[in-house]
Amino acid sequence: xxxxxxxxxxxxxxxxxxxxxxxxxxxxxxxxxxxxxxxxxxxxxxxxxxxxxxxxxxxxxxxxxxxxxxxxxxxxxxxxxxxxxxxxxxxxxxxxxxxxxxxxxxxxxxxxxxxxxxxxxxxxxxxxxxxxxxxxxxxxxxxxxxxxxxxxxxxxxxxxxxxxxxxxxxxxxxxxxxxxxxxxxxxxxxxxxxxxxxxxxxxxxxxxxxxxxxxxxxxxxxxxxxxxxxxxxxxxxxxxxxxxxxxxxxxxxxxxxxxxxxxxx
Amino acid sequence: xxxxxxxxxxxxxxxxxxxxxxxxxxxxxxxxxxxxxxxxxxxxxxxxxxxxxxxxxxxxxxxxxxxxxxxxxxxxxxxxxxxxxxxxxxxxxxxxxxxxxxxxxxxxxxxxxxxxxxxxxxxxxxxxxxxxxxxxxxxxxxxxxxxxxxxxxxxxxxxxxxxxxxxxxxxxxxxxxxxxxxxxxxxxxxxxxxxxxxxxxxxxxxxxxxxxxxxxxxxxxxxxxxxxxxxxxxxxxxxxxxxxxxxxxxxxxxxxxxxxxxxxxxxxxxxxxxxxxxxxxxxxxxxxxxxxxxxxxxxxxxxxxxxxxxxxxxxxxxxxxxxxxxxxxxxxxxxxxxxxxxxxxxxxxxxxxxxxxxxxxxxxxxxxxxxxxxxxxxxxxxxxxxxxxxxxxxxxxxxxxxxxxxxxxxxxxxxxxxxxxxxxxxxxxxxxxxxxxxxxxxxxxxxxxxxxxxxxxxxxxxxxxxxxxxxxxxxxxxxxxxxxxxxxxxxxxxxxxxxxxxxxxxxxxxxxxxxxxxxxxxxxxxxxxxxxxxxxxxxx
Ligand SMILES: [Cu+2]
Numbered sequence: 001x002x003x004x005x006x007x008x009x010x011x012x013x014x015x016x017x018x019x020x021x022x023x024x025x026x027x028x029x030x031x032x033x034x035x036x037x038x039x040x041x042x043x044x045x046x047x048x049x050x051x052x053x054x055x056x057x058x059x060x061x062x063x064x065x066x067x068x069x070x071x072x073x074x075x076x077x078x079x080x081x082x083x084x085x086x087x088x089x090x091x092x093x094x095x096x097x098x099x100x101x102x103x104x105x106x107x108x109x110x111x112x113x114x115x116x117x118x119x120x121x122x123x124x125x126x127x128x129x130x131x132x133x134x135x136x137x138x139x140x141x142x143x144x145x146x147x148x149x150x151x152x153x154x155x156x157x158x159x160x161x162x163x164x165x166x167x168x169x170x171x172x173x174x175x176x177x178x179x180x181x182x183x184x185x186x187x188x189x190x191x192x193x194x195x196x197x198x199x200x201x202x203x204x205x206x207x208x209x210x211x212x213x214x215x216x217x218x219x220x221x222x223x224x225x226x227x228x229x230x231x232x233x234x235x236x237x238x239x240x241x242x243x244x245x246x247x248x249x250x251x252x253x254x255x256x257x258x259x260x261x262x263x264x265x
Numbered sequence: 266x267x268x269x270x271x272x273x274x275x276x277x278x279x280x281x282x283x284x285x286x287x288x289x290x291x292x293x294x295x296x297x298x299x300x301x302x303x304x305x306x307x308x309x310x311x312x313x314x315x316x317x318x319x320x321x322x323x324x325x326x327x328x329x330x331x332x333x334x335x336x337x338x339x340x341x342x343x344x345x346x347x348x349x350x351x352x353x354x355x356x357x358x359x360x361x362x363x364x365x366x367x368x369x370x371x372x373x374x375x376x377x378x379x380x381x382x383x384x385x386x387x388x389x390x391x392x393x394x395x396x397x398x399x400x401x402x403x404x405x406x407x408x409x410x411x412x413x414x415x416x417x418x419x420x421x422x423x424x425x426x427x428x429x430x431x432x433x434x435x436x437x438x439x440x441x442x443x444x445x446x447x448x449x450x451x452x453x454x455x456x457x458x459x460x461x462x463x464x465x466x467x468x469x470x471x472x473x474x475x476x477x478x479x480x481x482x483x484x485x486x487x488x489x490x491x492x493x494x495x496x497x498x499x500x501x502x503x504x505x506x507x508x509x510x511x512x513x514x515x516x517x518x519x520x521x522x523x524x525x526x527x528x529x530x531x532x533x534x535x536x537x538x539x540x541x542x543x544x545x546x547x548x549x550x551x552x553x554x555x556x557x558x559x560x561x562x563x564x565x566x567x568x569x570x571x572x573x574x575x576x577x578x579x580x581x582x583x584x585x586x587x588x589x590x591x592x593x594x595x596x597x598x599x600x601x602x603x604x605x606x607x608x609x610x611x612x613x614x615x616x617x618x619x620x621x622x623x624x625x626x627x628x629x630x631x632x633x634x635x636x637x638x639x640x641x642x643x644x645x646x647x648x649x650x651x652x653x654x655x656x657x658x659x660x661x662x663x664x665x666x667x668x669x670x671x672x673x674x675x676x677x678x679x680x681x682x683x684x685x686x687x688x689x690x691x692x693x694x695x696x697x698x699x700x701x702x703x704x705x706x707x708x709x710x711x712x713x714x715x716x717x718x719x720x721x722x723x724x725x726x727x728x729x730x731x732x733x734x735x736x737x738x739x740x741x742x743x744x745x746x747x748x749x750x751x752x753x754x755x756x757x758x759x760x761x762x763x764x765x766x767x768x769x770x771x772x773x774x775x776x777x778x779x780x781x782x783x784x785x786x787x788x789x790x791x792x793x794x795x796x797x798x799x800x801x802x803x804x805x
Contacts, residue, residue, distance in 0.1 A: 011761070011762045011763050011769070014761055014762075014763035014764075014769065015763070015769055018763070018769055018770075018773060019769075019773070022521070022773055022776070022777065025547075025548070025551070026544070026777070026780055028547075029543065029544045029547035029548065030540070030544060032543060032547070033539070033540040033541070033542075033543030033544050033547070034540040037539075037540075037543065038539070038540065052540075054538070054539075055538050055539050055540030055541075055543075056538045056540055056541070056784060056788075057536065057537050057538020057539070057540070057541065057784075057785065057788065058538070058788070075464035075465060075798060076464065076798065076801075077387075077458070077461060077463075077464030077798070077799055077801060078461050078464055182306055183304055183306065183698060183700070186696060186697075186698050186699065186700060187700065187703055187705060187706070191308065192306075192307075192308065195308055195309060200307050200308070200309050201309050201374070201802070201803060203800065203801065203802065204800075204801040233798050233800075234385075234797060234798065234800070236800075
């Protein structure tokens, strides 16, 4: 017993009023949003046109001096091939002889230079490129990266990745993980170190830290905190280090230095 | 008469099973970041769970409900068999496949990027491809809804499209257009980076694309609920729909203004100009209009039912309502939650007020109250109402259904009210861990614990719901007759042609997309200095 309903034939008045109302609403809100409110904010010496551009979101060229604070030029996502070409590791081994005095003949340093054996190839590649591009600076290390070619760097990354992460003599098992490593400090926006550096998750480009020397770890954290090292993508590591206390830096450095076995890749 | 019962049941069962699983994850999340549990020490587990919860609850569950309900509406309101049933099954299988493909990398921890994607975080490509498959599956449904309506119109020249179908197709068009934003983000930006073809991404542009989807997707979730308000509730409680025209106007208003307002989700983003934020804020205010129209019309319809049952007085009629009827109960709860949620929404949509609660737990409270509360409780009502027609068996005790609805309502209030409160205290959202021993967080501890209890109540209710439906599959055989929708009090003599088709409204929707989104998108797309390096998660 449904009632049949007919259709009215003409649509015209609906079209006119619907389009009309929409246009008026848009015009009014645009007038308010682009002209009246920005002008009312009253930035002196700003022309009407400039305030409209500002409301539209047109970026003005920044007056901040960005010279010298360029970040890394490396795109880490596809920095290194997932399987290096066959001869790469061999060529890398030859090149690595010049590095051995500091980084050790097996990629494990006896000085306080970082261990490279078993480091992720992306990390080694990125750090060498950053040294070469002067984005990361070290009086000791930089000169050795200067003359390396793109192919050299690829080969070195492949070579060090292929080395065993051998047992370290510095290992002191049993140092309890400090809170900053396990939980980070959420109130200060610090994620647990392991959410990038392994143990929880490995984020591409984050080096493993286990077994590096205390001195090296502490120096790097301090360099990030003070901004003298600034090659980390999107300031990921500087944001962490800046918010850490001196005690936390010390505790994290001691902990990672004491870890016996770097996890396998 | 429903012919494609198997198809509709398949959609509902998959929807509700996925819902049950995601509900458990949600409750676990509430628990582990409350003071009731110690720190799990691994935030990755939390974000993994959150990604699965959001992906299922946001994409899989409501899409399947809208689709299943849409097929039911097509057959019962147009009184014709569904055309393209094979295609419908293909759509269903795509969604099933997409869900599995997306959930495998998520459960392996390879795509803990949350359902809103958040570039420059980039997860495993299969996750995004799975989501795309789900959307493609739903687009098949959009096509079928349109085709079925067109064929019916050919066969019934000069007749008005029944309100249920009119609203259903409006919802499908809204979805078709609003999904385009996220689809562009996935296909042009995220998937190429995820596959390693590119290593930088314009995260700002991606967020603008996602905002294109993010507001109107909520209205897509809401469509089945509003259709139920207009076309199921009055019939189920023995009344009449107060106005058919009001319903049509509400649905076309949703179609026009639900989508070009999404930048209110990006009020704190620097890459969009303040002028556009203001325009979006102003148009967001308009979207309250169809909801207010609906609340008015449904209250009037409910009053008609009460007066038919002998209700008296300006307010006394409320007691004459059939409160034992689960549908009555559901719509009342739904309105209460819609009221509170809507009031909260007024804060979110206002460019200035938003700054006080932006990215706090207030927002999580808000959308759980609206979606999990007002909307989902009507999904339950729709299932209860349709089930006997789908299974040919009676659904059993109304007492159980009422208990289930009460538990959902109470659980949702207990979950979301403290959530709003801690949001005002400044508690951020999307955090895996809070150290409640810190003096700064102590005042929030009690509220968060209460909120977690609300989550447990929701789990009980959700599983009771599944149990009721499951039992319904084996209930007494009972031919429930043909499925029908509410009759209007006065059918309009003449339905304006504009309220019987979509061309004008779709044109306005696209027009407003161009005016409100065109410049912000082009500006970011054409500049070459807006990309940032991708941050790959779960890989090394
Ligand atoms: Cu919104």
